Amino acid sequence: MNSTTRFKLSFMMFLEFFIWGAWFVTLGTFLANNLKASGSETGAVFSTQSWGAIIAPFIVGLIADRYFNAERILGVLHIVGAVLMYQMYNASDVSVFYPYVLGYMILFMPTLALVNSVSFNQMKDPEKEFANIRVFGTIGWIIAGLLISFVFHWDSPEGIQSGLLKNTFLMAGIVSLILGLFSFTLPATPPKVSEGGIKVKDILGLDALKLLKDKNFAIFFISSILICIPLAFYYQNAGLFLADIKVSNPTGKMAIGQVSEALFLLAIPVFFSKYGFKKTILVGMLAWAIRYVLFAYGNADNLSFMLIIGIALHGVCYDFFFVSGQIYTNSKAGEQVKSAAQGIITLATYGVGMLIGFMVAGSITDMYKSGDITNWKMVWIIPAGIAAVVFLLFAVLFNDKTKAEIETKIA
Incomplete structure (x- = not known):
C-alpha cells in the first residue's frame, strides 16, 4: 500500500469515528437537559442505533454490494447524514428530534461496514495492515471528546446550562460533510457480486x-x-x-x-x-x-x-x-x-x-x-x-x- 492510499484510509477512519464520538457520548446529557426527555424517551432515541444495525445489512448487501462502489455510497450517506445532523441541531423537542436521529442512524450504521470494505480492498494482508489503519478511528473518537471538554467546554455545567451542548451536532454535521466529499477521492471499491447475486x-x-x-x-x-x-x-x-x-x-x-x-x-x-x-x-x-x-x-x-x-x-x-x-x-x-x-x-x-x-x-x-x-x-x-x-x-x-x-x- 502506497503512502497516499494509507493516508486516505487513515484519514477516512479518523473522520468516521470522530463523527460518532462527537455527539453520541454526550447524547444522554443533551436529551435530559436540552430536550427534557424522560428515561424511556432517551432509551427510544438510543435504540435508533439498534434499528440502524438491523437495517444496515440490507443497505450494504442489497444496494452497496450490488449496484454501487463502496466509496461512493459512503460519500452519499455522509452528505445526507450532515443534513440530518443539522436538523438534529435545530430540534427543540424530542418528538421532533427522534425522526431525524432514526434516519441518521439508519444511514450511519452501514458506513461502519463500508469504511472496512474500502480499507480491505486496498490491503494484501488485512490481518497485519488493518489494525494500523483502524487505530486512527479510535484516535478520532478520543480527539472529539477532548475538543468537547477541554477546548469548547460544551459539557461544562455552564455550557450545559446555556444550551451549548447542541453544538456537538453542528460539529459532527460539518465533519460528516467533509467525509462525504472526501469519500469521492478514496480508492475505487467496485461491487463484488457473484453470478447468482446476493x-x-x-x-x-x-x-x-x-x-x-x-x-x-x-x-x-x-x-x-x-x-x-x-x-x-x-x-x-x-x-x-x-x-x-x-x-x-x-x-x-x-x-x-x-x-x-x-x-x-x-x-x-x-x-x-x-x-x-x-x-x-x-x-x-x-x-x-x-x-x-x-x-x-x-x-x-x-x-x-x-x-x-x-x-x-x-x-x-x-x-x-x-x-x-x-x-x-x-x-x-x-x-x-x-x-x-x-x-x-x-x-x-x-x-x-x-x-x-x-x-x-x-x-x-x-x-x-x-x-x-x-x-x-x-x-x-x-x-x-x-x-x-x-x-x-x-x-x-x-x-x-x-x-x-x-x-x-x-x-
Missing part, C-alpha cells in the same frame, strides 16, 4: 444459524444478547451520570475508555493463549459488574478515582467480551459461513441485545428518578446485578473445549 438469506446470515446446534455456541450467543443489556446502560447513562454529579470535563474523561480499548486489544492474544476463551470472556463479563459497582459508590469528590477506574475498565469490558467473541465465532464457523456468522452475532448484539437493553435502561432510569433527582446508585446496581447473573450462567453452562483450536487461529 440473496436475502445471505444478508441475514441465516446459514450461520446452524452454529446454534452447538450447545456451547448457543450459550455464547444467548449470553451475548444478555450482556448487551448492561452495556446499554453505559452508552445511555454514563455521560449524563458524570455531568449530573458535576464531574469536570466528563466527555474528555470518558475518552479514557477508548484509550483503554486500544491498549487492552493488544492483551487479547496473550489471554487467549494462556487462559483460553472461557476465562477471557468471563473476565470481560466480570468487568461489567465491577465497573457499575464503582459507578454506584463513586462520586465527583474524594471517590472520583472509582469513576475513573470504572471508565478505564471499558477496554476489558468491550475487548475481552466482544472482540474475543468475534475470534471465537470465527473459530467455530466454517469458511463458507464466516462472514455470515459475524453478521448474525452483530445483529444479535448491536441489534436485538442493545434494543432490549436501551428499553430496560430507560425504564429503570425513570423508575429511580424523582423530579430532577436520579438515584444513580440503584441505576448502576441493577445492570451490575444483570452482568453478574450472566457471568454465573456462562461460567456454569459453557464448557470450553476449543482452546487449542482458537489458539491455532490467533497464532
